Amino acid sequence: MRNIITGVLAVALVGGMSVFSLNAIAADEPEGASESAAVAGDAPSADGECCPKDDQTPPLELIEKTPIGGLHNPYNDDTAAMEEVGHKKYLSFSCNGCHGGGGGGGMCPPLTNDAFVYGADDDTLFRLIALGSDELQKQGYTRVRKEVVTGPMPPFGNIIKTSDDLWKVIAWMRVKNPSSVEDVDKPAQTPGQ
Numbered sequence: 001m002r003n004i005i006t007g008v009l010a011v012a013l014v015g016g017m018s019v020f021s022l023n024a025i026a027a028d029e030p031e032g033a034s035e036s037a038a039v040a041g042d043a044p045s046a047d048g049e050c051c052p053k054d055d056q057t058p059p060l061e062l063i064e065k066t067p068i069g070g071l072h073n074p075y076n077d078d079t080a081a082m083e084e085v086g087h088k089k090y091l092s093f094s095c096n097g098c099h100g101g102g103g104g105g106g107m108c109p110p111l112t113n114d115a116f117v118y119g120a121d122d123d124t125l126f127r128l129i130a131l132g133s134d135e136l137q138k139q140g141y142t143r144v145r146k147e148v149v150t151g152p153m154p155p156f157g158n159i160i161k162t163s164d165d166l167w168k169v170i171a172w173m174r175v176k177n178p179s180s181v182e183d184v185d186k187p188a189q190t191p192g193q
């Protein structure tokens, strides 16, 4: 719960927008939902292969059990199929309040250009969106590329309920940013590895 509150505060601080919808989502969270999903969630296989489609594991839990560099978007083989559903989810999580409806930026960095602050790979983006940039930096990541806007990205790990939802949003981003596709498996940095 604390993470959600921090997220909402961060949103309020950065943009003063999207606060109401995020609050609404936070208030709706059923208690214990993540525990039950955890039991049902797919664990990565022994060789560390990750990640399956339709994964109901909460993003924060998947991060905890997957070594850095191990998160791979299961929808990369056909991101176009995820364009519509991914965009709907992007809007439903109010990402557009900061990054614009089409991901082209606004008060926050565009998701459609070639500059990715921490790296353009699946693993880094999944962690950034779920943990937020403050926590990512605590874990040893630094800003390796300059973006047009600098500021904290709030954590969405408690707002985006399933890893599947987050992968679909990232798949949509790949459709909007085709040149980033060549970096999906190439982290710009792997702290602690």
Ligand code: HEC
Residues within 6 Å of the ligand: 010, 011, 012, 014, 015, 018, 090, 093, 094, 095, 096, 097, 098, 099, 108, 109, 110, 111, 115, 116, 117, 118, 119, 125, 128, 129, 133, 143, 147, 149, 150, 151, 152, 153, 154, 156, 169
């Ligand atoms: C309150 C405003 C805000 C909201 C809401 C927000 N972001 Fe961000 N986002 C940022 C900021 C600011 C950064 C830059 C972080 C940094 O420089 O450390 C960022 C960075 C990113 C990046 C990396 C971009 C780059 O150029 O490296 C991605 C990807 C991203 N956000 C995706 C999302 C997604 C997906 C959502 C919705 C689930 C979302 N963001 C919601 C503010 C926001």
